[in-house]
Amino acid sequence: MPLNSKIMTAVEQLNYRVTVGDVATQAGLDIDQTERGLLALASEVSGNLQVSEAGDIAYLFPKNFRSVLRNKYWRLRFQALWDKIWPAIFYLIRISFGIFLVLSIVLIFVAIAIILIAMSSQDDRSDNRRSGSFIPRFWITPDLFWFFNPNPRYHRQHVRRQPKDPDQMNFLEAIFSFLFGDGNPNANLEDRRWREIGTIIRTNGGAVTGEQLTPYLEVSDHQRENEDYVIPVLTHFDGRPEVSPQGEIIYHFPTLQTTAKARQQRASSTYLQEYPWKFSQAGSGQILLAIGLGGLNLVGAAVLWSLLRDGTIAIQLGGLVGFVYSIFGVLVAYGIGFLGIPLIRYFWIQGRNSKINARNQQRQTSAVTLSRPDAALQQKIGYAQTFAAQSVVSSENLAYTTEKDLLEQEYERADAIDAEWQQRLNSTE
Known part of the structure; x- marks a missing residue:
């Protein structure tokens, strides 16, 4: 397997x-x-x-x-290699969205500038011939350096006061985070759930009540009455139910009572907590910058479309303008998606977090109830502890190991028995 x-x-x-x-x-x-x-x-x-x-x-x-x-x-060798190169590949994927945004803005505004220069050149051709030089009436192009450093004086006065966070995202990483977020914060929720449940069972000697498991499960009011929420736990950890003289059910997990080394285990939390989704881990300034660039991209696309509406200028000028005209639909779709995807994701996260908060509140309530047990629950937990035990497989109580030859182990066991009897005889004398 x-x-x-x-x-x-x-x-x-x-x-x-x-x-x-x-x-x-x-x-x-x-x-x-x-x-x-x-x-x-x-x-x-x-x-x-x-x-x-x-x-x-x-x-x-x-x-x-x-x-x-x-x-x-x-x-496995390939997997080890892939684990090394995948972070670099994923990093390139992350920054590609920011690079494409910058390229889109540059292409759009450079195309606008070329078109305006060409239109101005046609209007002023006679004046240019007399003066022998050409100065366009206006030049429209974004100062991209301004977007990365909008106000050097403000930067010196305010940003330097705050210590630099070594883990802060760069601009291109922040673009990806703004678009798609930073992954599911509860991707390992089930692993954490089973680790916590296993630790709780072991902490209680391999025998627990259903109430001791509820802080780590999603339990409805109907399930709380008949305790069928414990069935997945019994299946997962090979447990079995036991009935007390009062007719109450506790759960016994013999396999978890065996360990290779005695360990003092405690659950890392009193209840399983799901982490809320964050819109983005990028800084607020980076998010505002991303929104601004996205808006600038759409404004530029609208201006360019007004200039290229019939496509005549694109055909006449060709070159970069013709290329931009050919991919204009892609640029517009990216611009709309750049602002639309985060907007949809924002409202989706709000709904998701409200459900997470409700589940966390339910599990926390179960934990509070467990911390203040009534007389009936105390009696039930006490009965569960009658099944509690721990068996440690130590090197001193081994009957057999594959590390040594069977015959050699028999000799060692015989010698140990002889030594034990000799010690008893000496003590009686």
Whole structure:
């Protein structure tokens, strides 16, 4: 089966010796997927299995297992190369939108200037012959340097007072951020959800109530009554329900009670919080500049269209003017989209964030209720703790490991038993 990158990352974070429960909690994966992934990884990199006397299994991996895999599979080598070059490719994609905007403005206003010069030249041809020189009546072109540095005096007086942010976007990156934003802030929401739930279960010894899970789930009032919202958690972490003498249900997760190393775990937050979408991480000045350039682009396109309406001038002048006329539809479409896309995205974000706030409020309410449990909930949590346990697969309680030959392990075990009996005899004497 294909190797899972999340499992490999979790193995590294857990110092290369893990149980299925360790990795499932760390990576936020379900038990079956984690178990299959660990077996596949151990098979590919010659990992070792360690079995405790209680029958629990720990996986031991070499610290250079990624190098072993890269040497073994060209696909992983290609993936490693792609991970290096993709940031550069994506950066070029990001700045291309800003470059196209600047080029669009330059082409439009240069074409306007050429047309106006040609029209002025026709009107003043007789005067030019007498004077021997030609001075156009006016010259229309944007001072692009002004847009990047609109007021040097203001810049010196105000901007220098603020410390420079090393992570601040440059102008071209800000254009992309203004157009499309900066990605989904909750792209890893499900991974965070399962990590938090796994950590809560482990913190409580592998047995919890449904109320202890609600701060990390979306639960409707109907689901809260029959607790069917716990079913995905039971499936994910191989849990099973247990019924108390009072008829209440708690949930037991034996696989998460086994760990390769005793760890004190705490959830990173009392409830799962979704992050609100931001319109853009660009500065307010950069956003205003982008809007201004977008408006300038549309104004220039409108002026140019008034000059090229019948296409006669474009045919007569040809060259750059003819080229701009041929792609004029593309320039106008880009100009409209440059301001239209962010406007649509702004209203979409407002609606999205209102739903996110409602879900966060619901989960926070569940967390507050859990922090102040009534007598019935305290009794239910107390019954769940009767199933709490932790089994550590340590090097001292191993019954078998693939690191050594089986016969050698039998000899070592026999020697250990003899040494233990000898110690007992000496103590009785």
